[in-house]
Structure formats: structure tokens, C-alpha cells
Amino acid sequence: MNIDQLRAQRSSGFRRLRFEPDLERCYRNIRNEGIRERARPVSAAALLLFLVYALLDALILPPSIAGETMAVRLLITCPVIAGVWWLSWRNISPGTFVALYGVAYLIGGLSVVAIIGIARLADHPLPYEGILLMLMFGYFVMGIPFRTVSILSMLVIAAYLAVEAATGMSLRQILVNGFFMITANIIGMVGSWLSEHRQRAHFLDRQLLETSRHQAELESQRKTHLITVASHDLRQPLNIISLVLENLTANGLPEHQARLVSRLKHSVTHFNNLLASVLDVSRLQEGMIIPEPKELSPLEVMQQIAATCSEQAQRQGVELTTETTGQAVGVTADPELLHRVLQNLVVNALDHSNATRVSLGSTRVGEQLVFEVSDNGKGMDGATLDQIFAPFYRNSRHNDPGLGLGLAIVRELTGLMGGACEVTSRPGHGTCFRVSLPAAKAPATATMQHAGNTGHSNRDHCLVVVEDHHEARHWVCQTLTAWGYRVQGFATAEQAVDQWPDLPDTLLVSDIHLPGMSGHGLFDVLQHRHSVAGGILMTANTAHPQGYDPALRLWILHKPLIPMRLRAAIMHLTRSEN
Template structure:
């Protein structure tokens, strides 16, 4: 039954009511199973209490009664104790049916009450004035603790109380004392029956509400999963043409006359701006969905990440006359490097666009077992009222005209969401006219020292096998790689790539993640490596660099790159991957006596 049908059934039952303590058959069976599970969870405690009750009273029998009387009532005590233990064993069996389990449970209660009633009369027949308080305790125990349905608990309780009165009449006990005892048990049963009715009515109401809440939660989770799938599809479908546009724009920038290069550079900047706006929208949408983005913390060196970020910001900072300052020792932290980089990039972009500062500093200093990471500027600052607004979605304090070049107002909203995902406390300290400081607290971690990178990397060259099913993107990326000096075999599917692999073995594999054929880019890379008989370096290009995809890339020794591709970032990765191959080729080609 789907969510809508279940919800309609539950709401109809709620409107109809359940004054007779009955649901429609479809719901009654589910509630009975729920009630049995509840009883089974409480069964060890209830049985332990019942056993203790019988053992204590058996001990009192031997202490307070003559030996002959105590020995005569002992079989009844053992019978009640055995009924309780047998019911416990049967109800705990996973294969026991719900109906028979309830019968066994109620039967043990009925047997215990009947035994207590018989014990009282047996003691009376032997001249011992035993009070019937034990029978009242059994009633109290049954109505308050057992959790049996109203009909079952009332039937059992009234039965052994009537048995007690019947034994009194059978043994000729009449008069005011019997009337008093009968009236007392009658009132106790009436009170217990009303209480049991109210208790079961409340249980049924709570069960209906719980089912409706669970359905609402499941529907919300299904909606979130559907939105995540939609975001993944939209991310791929929208970034695919953007990726091709950016690569074609880079073609034009690197060729043609001055006028063409000037127009092309503006086109490339517009494509990059559009890509960033789209990235912000998709990132924020994913962050607001439960489970949309999950952190994968690991220890890593912080300074290289900060240097790379400031290197990205340097051209724009020079245009604005802004001084960039880095103050960070060689420290290691534990965080998700990708999410932390996105968080810090958003903070730096926010300062460049909106702070109106002359100096922007990125600093990190240890404080106990934590690291205090600050992004500070000496710009316009923020009042207390503005500080309460800057983390809101689509809020831009100094962009009333909604100039798209200054973003969408999602940068700091994404920062707040990322800080929550990473579990890094975020603080904002600011005053008008004295700038702003965004402070993050990160856990310190030890990381191994990395060897220094070699200086003077050689020119880019090498053989690359490109697998891309989108014709426009394939043409754009292949053309750019060839312009950079690489030999490129551009293939539309895996079969074509396997055939090209036999003609000329490549030095590097590049594959799109989402391919038209069955399987994905990671699987295609594994097939190509098997066919080549070696662990070829590989790049995976995807519009959706989720944490799950990155976890798959790590053990496969595949470098993931996001769409739209940034040409500078792509060239940097290619140099790092092809340079070792080029050195090996020169060593192999060197004469033996060299």
C-alpha cells in the first residue's frame, strides 16, 4: 500500500473514531502486532515481578501459616508459577502467532488469579483467616501493568473474581461479610475496567498519530531523495553545455587577433560567472536537504590549501588594489578538505565583493587542541543588525539592484550550512568601519610531511585517451588539449575507446562520469586499465562531485574534476600527471652508456 492510501485509511479511521476499541480490519491486525511487540518488550520485567510476587507469598505461607496449611497451598503456588513461566517461554518464541501469544499471556493471568482465589478459600476451610488482599493485588497488577486488550483483561479479572464469590457460596459462606467482599471486588473490577478502557483508547490514539507521523517522515525522506536525484540530473544536464562553452571560449582566447581575444575573454568570464551562480544554487539546494552533503573528515596539511586559495584570489585582488596576507605555520587539521575549501573560498569571495577593504588576511593559529582559522578584512564592517542578516538566503546588503556579477546572496548562507555539516563552530566579529572577522574552530591533527614539488615543470605534452559521450563537450575538450600540445584520441563510447587503446597506448585517461551506455566513467576507466595491462593515470570529470563519488575515486587512484572545467586547474593537473611519464620516457630512450 502506498503512502497516500495508508494516509487516507488512517485519517478515515481517526475521523470515524474507535469508541468500541476496534479499527477496520486492515488496521486492527497492524495494531495487534504493535501491541504484541510492546508486550514482548516489557515481558521480562513483568514476568520477573510476577515470579517475585509468588515467591514472596510462598515464603510468607511458611512463616505465617501452620506447616500443614502451607504445604496444602504450595501446589497452587507452583501451578501459578508454572503458568507464568510457560507463558513467558511461549510468548518469547519468534515463531509464536500473535493471537496465540495473547491467549497464553491472558491464560497465565487467569490461572494466577484463580490459584490465589483457591488458596484463600483453602486457608479458610482449614480455619486460617487469610485476607483476600492478594486477590486485589492480582487485579491491580493485571489492569495496570499487563497491557492486555480491554476485553481480555476484563474477562479474566471478572472470571476469577466470580470464581472467588462462587466458592464462597459453594462452601456456604453467606451474610454481610460475603456481601462486603463481593461489593469490594465488584467496585475494583469496575474501576479497573474503566481504567483499562481509557488506557487502550489512549494507546490506539497514540498509535494512529505515530503512524501518521511515520508516514509524513517517510514521505519527506522520499521527497528529499527525489529532489537529490533531480539536483544530480539538473547538475549534469546544465553543466554539460556550460563546460563546452567554457572550453570553446578558452580556444578563442588562445588564438585570433586582439579584438577576438578581448571578446573571447569576456565570454569566458561570463561563462565562469554563470557556472559559479549555478554552482551556488545547486550547492545551497543540496545543503538544505537531509543527507544531501556529508562530510568525510581526514587529516591534511592546511597551509597548501590556504596558499592555493589566495593564489586564486590574487588576480582579482590586484585589480581592486587589495593586499592579501597569509599567516599560517605548517599545521595539520582534521576536516573534509573539499568542503573546507569551498567554505573558505566563499568567505574570501564575499570579502572581495562586499567588504570594500584594502587588506584581507587569512590566518591560522593553534589554541590548545584546536586551530583558530580567521578570514579578516579592514573594510566597511557590519552593524549588529546587519550581522543577523548576512547569513540569510539571497540577502545582499550592498546590492539593491541585484547585480548578478556580485552573486546571488547565497555565499554566506552556504558558509553557515557547510560549517554545520563540518561541525566547525563559526563566529562573526565585526563593527562598522573596522572590518569583519570570520572565525572557524578546527581540530588539530598530525599529518606526514610532504616532499617539496619539483621546480621548472616541462612543457605539456603526452598521449591522452578521452571518453566523452557528449559530442560538443568532446570536441571542445579534445581541441583544447591538442592546442596545449597533447595527442588526443577522442572517443564517444567504451567500445571505440578500447579499439583506440589497441592502436596507440595512452599515457593518461580522461572520462566523463555519466555515459550514455550502461556503466559509469569509473567502470570504463577500470575496463581500459585492464585492457592496457597497466595502472594508467586517470581523470574523472563529473558535474556532481558528491562525497560518495570521491570515496569511490580514492581507492581507484582516479582524480575527480568538477564541471564546468576550469582550464587553469585542468592544465595544472595534466602537468602533474604527465610530467612523471615524460621523465620515464626520457630515461627509457637514453642510450645505455649515457
């Protein structure tokens, strides 16, 4: 049933207590299963009630009558009720159980009629209140469907009136008793109709809510799929463009061409930041981002940010520095989200502050580890500070690039990690952003150094590139070769396993999604063979969290690859071997 059919059913009403056939079947299945569960306490209570009545028969009625009435209760009525309770736990269809439940109700009512008849034949008439009790029990306690209980109750009343007529009751008394019995039955029918109508209305409401929720989940899944596909399909060509530009820069172009390449790199970086911001906002709105906190080294986190942003800082003539108090302290955060937060803050300072110096530092304040991104730029006034974290807010609308999402994303991601973000600034005195996160014990670190000051030859390491996209593989290999590494490239994981170089300190640089064996599977095989010193897995699917796993010595990096971050990750793996 779709939501339009449900709404049409609710609009048309159901005074006859019938739905459209498909919906009626669904309702009856749910209703019948509910009756089965309801029958357990009801049958237990009814069994107790009839046992009490059997005891009262023994105490109140003459022995000749009590023997017969107790026999009816104990040999017919109580076994039938006990059978209902037993059947409620058996594996029979709900519809079959409800039919047997109705039969048990009819037998219970007829047994009361039989007891009244036995007493009347012995000239010890009993009142018909027992019949009234059975009627109300069927209508309001047992929960039998309206039509079924109405028909069965009429049969019980008819049997009672027939017994009274057969045992000599006067016509006038039969009419009086019949009037009260039928009146009580009508009251019960009205109450039963209202109860079932209310149950059907609640059923429709629940179905509408469930269908709406299901449609919302499907829509969310479609959006999630769209975001994932868009992310992958846009990042792959950007990855190739970024690598091509890195190689053009490395080839020593003439000055005017070098300026052109620099402008292209800046535009590609800007476009990549815009894409990342839009995708981040979409993922936040769809609830796709779930933090995976770990204990991180603040120094390594800041060095990764410096490596990622140093080229942009150099191009803009800005001094980018990192500072730490030297305290042995860590931070509990999701590595990918923390990198995104600090990168956004540093890029924001580089793009919008007009500063000549940007500093990234960390210090412990109580139980918090506070990252500070400060600059000596133009600063902001109070009105700007009040709106700086609002989505799509831009301080200099005509000159500053971007969508105004970076700082909004910073606050959202920080909040997801259980932290807080604040800013202080004065016009002409620079700006300082502070990100506070839970402090942790200091993890073991392997300090990275800048790529330009390695202290050893890149030729000491061999890098194996596995990428099924031919052009992407070519430009990754070209970039790594230009950086001075020995490089081998393969299109599949199986080729890499078969032709893996027998060299020490070999690193894997692989796409995650490969035909056949995945990048993760390849790294596992190589680790099991003790053939790899570490790895970098690349992916355009942002559902895979970025970051470093020190236990596996494995980096996950998103495409498009930022050359400086790729280089920093390689340097981290090579330096940590020493």
C-alpha cells in the same frame, strides 16, 4: 496508514477501544509484543509471590489443609506461571502468547478460588483478599487488554461466588462478599479502560510522528534527487559551452570577435557561479554536505585557487598573488569545501571590491591555519560589515552581479569544517577576509607551476579522454589539443582498455558516469595494469566531492570544467611525476 487517516482516527476518537481495521491490526501487534516483554518480569514476580504464599500455608494453616493448598500452588499455579515465563522467550506469535497469557491468569484466579474452597470445606474459612489481589494483578500489573481481563475477572468472581454457595455460605454473606468483589472489579475495569485508552492515544501520537518523519524524509529525498538532477542537467550543457569558448579564445579571433567571446566567457562564468551558489544553498539546507577533512598543503590549495581565478583576474586587470610564510604547516579541511570557500572570497574580491590587487595568503596562528584574502579596493563601512554574511545581502544592489549568497555560503561551509570566518575593512582601505581552520602537520607536496611556465613540452604526455557524450568528448579533445597535448578519445571505458596507448606518462581524463564500466572502475583497471600515470575524473553530480587524492594521483573535478582549473590539474599531475 497515511497521516490523514491517522488524524481522522484521532478526531473521531476511540471510546470503544477500537481503531479502523488496518490501524487496529498494527496497534495489536505492537501491544501484544509489549505484553510479551512485560510478562517476563511479571511472571517472575508472580512465581516468587506464590512460592511465598505456599510457605505461609505451611506455617499458618493446619497440616491437613496446608498439604492440599500447597499442592494446588506448587503443582498447578507455579508451573503455569513458569510456563508463561518460558513461553515469553519462545518464537510464537504475539497474539498466541497473549491468549495463553490470559488463560494463565484465569488458571491463577481459579486456583485461588480452589484454595478458598478447600479451606471452607475443612471448616477453616479463608478471606477473599486473595481474589481481590488477583483482580488487581490482572488489571494493573499484567497489562492484559481491557475486554479480555474484564471477562476473565468476571469468570473468577462467578467461580468464587459459586464455591461459596456450594460450601454453605449464607445468602446474605454471599451478597455482601459479592458486592465488595464486584465493586473492586468495576474499579479495576475503569482503571484498565483508562490505561488502554491512554496507550492507544500514545500509539496514535507515535504513529503520527513516525508518519510525519517518514513523509519529511521522502520529501527531503525528492528534493535531493531534484537538486542532483538539476545540477547534472544544467552543468552538462554549461560544460560544452565553456569548452567551446575556450577553443574560440585559443584560435586567435579578430579583436571585435575576441571581445565578444570574452564577454560570453564572463557571462558563462557568472552563470556558473550563480548556479553553484544556488545548488550549494540547497545542499546546505537539505543537510547533503558532509565534510570529509584531510590534511592539505596550504600552498597547493592557494595555487589551485590562483589557477582557477587567474583568467578572470587578468580579464579585469587585477593582479592576483599568493603569499605564504614558508612555514612547514598543513591544514585540516575538506578539500572541496575549502576550495569553494576561498574561490568565493577571491571571486567576491574580484567582482565587488574595485581593487587593482587581490592577495591570497596563509599563516599559522597558534593551533589554527589562517587563510587571508585581502584587496586594496574601496572597503566597507561598519553597517555593511554587520550584514556582509547575511544571505541575499548585496553591498551594491544595482551594479554588483550575483545573488548575495557567496559570503553566506563561505560562513556555512567554514563552520561545517570546524572553522571560523571574519572580516575587517575600512572605507578606502581595502578589505581582508580571514578563514581559520585547524592546523596540521605539513603533508608532502608537489608544487604546481603556472600553465604558461611548464619547463617541459606538453608533447611528453599523452591524454586519453573517455566521455560517452559525443559533443563533450569532442570539445575536451579539442581543448587539450590546443594546449599542446597528444590526445586520444573514446566513448566507453571498454574501448579505452582495449586500445590504451603503449606510451609512458599517459594520463586519463574521463567522465565518471559511463555506459558499462564507470570512470572509477576504468582508473582502477589501468592502475592495476600500471598503464596510467594519473587521472582526472569529471562529473556533473556534485554528490561526488571535488579534490585530489595524492595516494591514487587522482583528481575529481565538477562540470562545467573551468578550463584553467583543468589545466592546473593536468600540470599538477605532470609536474609531480618529475
